[in-house]
Amino acid sequence: MRQAVSAKNCWAKVSPWLKAPASYLLERVRPDIWLGRRFRRELRFADLSQWWCLDRARSYQADRLKAILLLADGASPFYRGAFDKAGFDPAALRSAQDLQALPTIDRSTLRTHLDRMCVVPPQCGDVDYTSTGGTGGTPLGFYISSNRSATEYAYLIASWQRVGFHLGLPLAVLRGKTVRRDRKGLYHEYDPVLRYHYYSSFHMTDESVGRYLEHIATIGPCFLHVYPSSVAALAKFISRAGVKAPDNIRGIIAESETVYPGQRQMVEEVFGCRYFSCYGHSEKLVLAAECEFSTDYHVWPTYGYCELLDEQGRPVTTPGERGEIIGTGFINTVVPFIRYRTGDYATYVGDHCEACGREHVLIRDIRGHRTQEMLVAADGSEISWTALNMHDDTFLHVRQFQFYQDTPGQAVLRVVPAEGFGDEDQQRIQQNLGRKLDGQVTFTIERVESIPLSPRGKAVYVDQRSALDRP
């Protein structure tokens, strides 16, 4: 499976003996130079357009929606059929509200019609295959434009800048990357291109966490980039061990899992700095970020188009009401996602922020598939399920999966096979997940016919039966 080579992952390809001299040179170049012209253009645009008035943003959205709808109409048999059936003419689109004439789609639509949804052949040079664990442990694979990383990253940087981050400031990253021990036995790797210090989310023993914090204290003014569950583990360790939090951390960027208010407060108290969160997803349809003053998520109007729909499929427009986040993306021009149900839910707050003045749709209390579920290692330390999310072909022929655990250090991966699943798939899963887990949790694979929901009807990623020690 082809992966885009970008500034964000090229460092991993440098041979180890070249890393020390190369690192010295690379650190002398500004990261935005490495990230390329497209990134710089997108960042300038995001910086500027976030202050647009509502009318200007709406007019921009209508133009982008029209472009993606015309693209879909011209080259995707699936969408052409859907538009015909709805009597919808994309060329006549006047405002984003006109989209409501179209049906929504979801993961099952993608699984059934992916080939007919593509507007360019997936074999093209600038197309990547990507996948996500997503809702209910049901993997979803699709194609996406390989240049999306520059856009995605520009919007993230523009979001993080709201709380004082700037490119060039080191980031201490605990987000599921496979990290090997360095010469001192620390699970740490350094990427001088982006000044990223990676630590292993799969080795969260007290000893390792203590050493991560000691190392972070030496890297100068920095931000943490973490999962909510991983920074909670750091904060709990600091409280339990009675050690001092590093005082060089300027802020905490916590993403990719549900943020719980109590946990946020605990982490902010321990670290004494701002906890900042963004909401996004692999499909790249909706991106929302907190602002300088508020923890409400401000939906970026120029990244994609976001709707909130209630259970009857009606738009949620009353503050305080909840709805499902429906996204129509501007970025993916290989497989257009038009009115895609994300499976994530949020409360509608309003269409502008009094605190910062941005005229963005505001949402809060986002709940969905990014729960904080844990596997327990033999020594009792916890590994976030989010860190095990695979974005490659690991679960290519798997309909659904779930971990079952009743003994620390051991687990069973329940797998509902899809058509074409064979021994090769089983070996690939064992190998790819095993590489990440690095023996902290060993697992066997069990083929099952179905995976039940929890008694409350919720999809569960980790059926956790071992006694969790949660201090």
Ligand SMILES: [Zn+2]
């Ligand atoms: Zn604001």
